[in-house]
């Protein structure tokens with residue numbers, strides 16, 4: 001089943017049981033789901049099989065960042081697992097991203113391939129801490145251009161940068177935005193945030209939402225409310 005919803009719910013859980021219990025409270029006609037490092041480290045590919053059985057399309061968010069050959073082979077295995085979307089760190093560079101893209105050319109199932117620009121948990125002082133004397137917006141722009149040049153389908157960025165990316169990379173280049181916080185919800189470790197409504201108005205293609213849904217008293221209702229706001 002495919003959904004037209006822009007919502008991707010982050011299933012950040014330490015085991016299969018909790019993740020599937022959450023998936024069963026959600027609705028694959030209202031969202032896709034994301035499997036990240038915590039859950040995948042706990043379960044391996046078995047979680048993907050279970051989520052596919054439940055009709056969810058899955059974003060495998062492992063943010064590969066390695067030498068070109070290693071990164072490309074990992075992306076190829078993700079394709080064989082039937083995921084809908086997979087990602088790499090754009091800061092791995094053009095040769096790494098091209099190798100990943102070329103690996104997908106050999107596959108019968110080709111997931112969307114997305115480059116992570118600047119983590120939504122980072123602000124300017126964090127970039128300075130890793131030796132980058134640049135505003136997040138500027139670094140996102142630079143890495144989005146490099147990602148597009150490398151032939152990927154789009155980027156992970158914050159919703160705040162989507163208008164700029166649309167200008168620079170055009171309307172077909174996908175934007176996937178974590179750092180989504182409904183009004184009044186805890187920002188937590190995220191820094192560059194927007195509400196679901198602001199994000200959809202900014203033109204994001206997909207918005208990744210974790211704790212505001214998974215830690216809500218009624219996760220299914222929280223999803224329905226946000227889906228209503230962005231419809």
Ligand SMILES: O=c1ccn([C@@H]2O[C@H](COP(=O)(O)O)[C@@H](O)[C@H]2O)c(=O)[nH]1
Pocket residue numbers: 010012036116118119120121156157178179180188190208209210211212
């Ligand atoms: O820049 C990034 C890249 C990935 N993420 C992931 O998205 C979710 C966000 O979860 P919340 O609970 O809504 O904060 C999480 O799985 C991150 O690993 C990101 O936040 N920022």
